[in-house]
Amino acid sequence: MGNSYNYIKYIKRVAFSNALDSIISLTILSFGISALVNLFKWLVFSANWSVVSLNLPLYLFGSFPGDQLWRPGLWISLFAIFSFITLWGPRWSWLRKSLPFLWVSYAPLGIFLLAGGFGLSAVESQNWGGLTLTILLTSCSAIVSLPLGIALALGRQSTLPVIKNLSSIYIDTMRSLPLIAVLFFGQLLIPLFLPVGLEINRVSRAIIAFTLFVSAYIAEDVRGGLQSMPKTQKEAGEVLGLHPFQITYLIILPQALRIALPSLTNQAVGLLQNTSLMAILGLVELLGVGRSILANPEFIGRYIEVYIWLAAIYWIVCTVMALIARHLEQQMTLDKKDF
């Protein structure tokens, strides 16, 4: 009872201490309440969620052949399972130790499950779509651009002028281009550069473009980590007789990546959201599916439902990624103190 009394007193002091404050508070309050009431009314009475419920497989898998839906289904479920295992922290150490390997193999596994081969029937990349394609674009680009970005960051610190300048020029060029331009380049120009007879599909071209773009940003994040390393760590490695290469990958990089982890998480979440740009370039990933459903006369005008639904999916996936990243950060610092 005393508590609620204090609470009322606190609100009074903060929001209603004088006439002007009271007017402002009441105005904001009335707007807020009316917005909530309207939203609730709309959600319950006006919204027609059939545009979502009737098309669930489309949102998840695009136009993947109906009898093969278990393949993208399994792949998406694995994302949920791996996330769950990572966040809950299993007691079995063999499982914990295999987690990095599981995550690294996730993207190649996705390509195998979607494209087929080795006993699975082949499915053309035109039929990939929905959340599956969004996650595929994100995971494949991320898994390639991380090592590439690290290599570029190390290249930029190299003492060899050729490597140093090439890395710097590449990084600076990519960072001065808008992503959408790089994506257009990927879709329209890459086929022109390839030898006759060699064709790569639109999805691969998109992954190449994302990788080229994101690796430049990752390189800068990693460089930030590298530059914050004191010179004494390198010296300590040198006097132990370690080879320069060993010093980099045993001593400098593990510490630099730890420092760069928060900004790398940012890049990963940004990458996932940026894959929605591919909707403009003709891939039916999550946003593309939404747009094509809206073009169906049956669901015409159901914009708000579709976009709220898409926002919810993006929110869930991004939140899971952020949670995993935070978990990783905590583990890396806790390791040093929890004994």
Add this chain to the structure above:
Amino acid sequence: MPPIVKATNLTKSYSKGIFALDNVCISVEPGEVLVVMGPSGSGKSTLIRTFNGLESFDSGQLNILGITLEGHNNDERNIHRIRKRVGMVFQQFNLFPHLSIIENITLAPIKVQKKKKAEAEQNALLLLSQMGIESHARKYPSQLSGGEQQRVAIARALALKPELLLFDEPTSALDPERVNEVLDAMRKLAEQGMSMVVVTHEINFAKEVGDRVLFMDSGKVIETSTPDIFFLNAKHERSRKFLNQIKK
């Protein structure tokens, strides 16, 4: 036996007229403990950092364990050969914070000397127990006090079974009550016959453990004497002035 360190006319200058090392000639005999003293900026650290190639020099000659270094353009392989046989302990410990204590110590034996992990760990535990900190083997550097970290750093240097140990002000970054635990560890090493070059301001250590004291100022060797002579009856005016300063 030939000296394990022999420097002849070692010279290094930063810019016009300022010498970090000015015609330094010294030698260190096997099993000897040479204490290097001098005011800050006198070139003590620069001198011992040339011994394992962390610092280059302009002219003169340096012979470490039979391997000769010339001023510039040294063969990287020669420097590497020296580093495998010479250990170094830094003022700021410079442990690897992302590795546990035992990993810090076994890193070089496994990666440089290609020892088996079990063998390297066994040796590391032995060294840690000699240093009196075997219970910390699985902890991380940030969980240890400064004195403990420095003893780990000594164990890390010893793990490669060096023929010469260099100490660059090993106790200057420690809390006063932690200084002795490190000095005791060094004293034990000296008793076991380890050849050591120690840059330090610890007079008592120099007196009790040092075989000779080298006094430097502005890059020059001012005098080299036994501790008895240096601390009671320094030959050189500059040395006496310095000793008066630090005794205050």
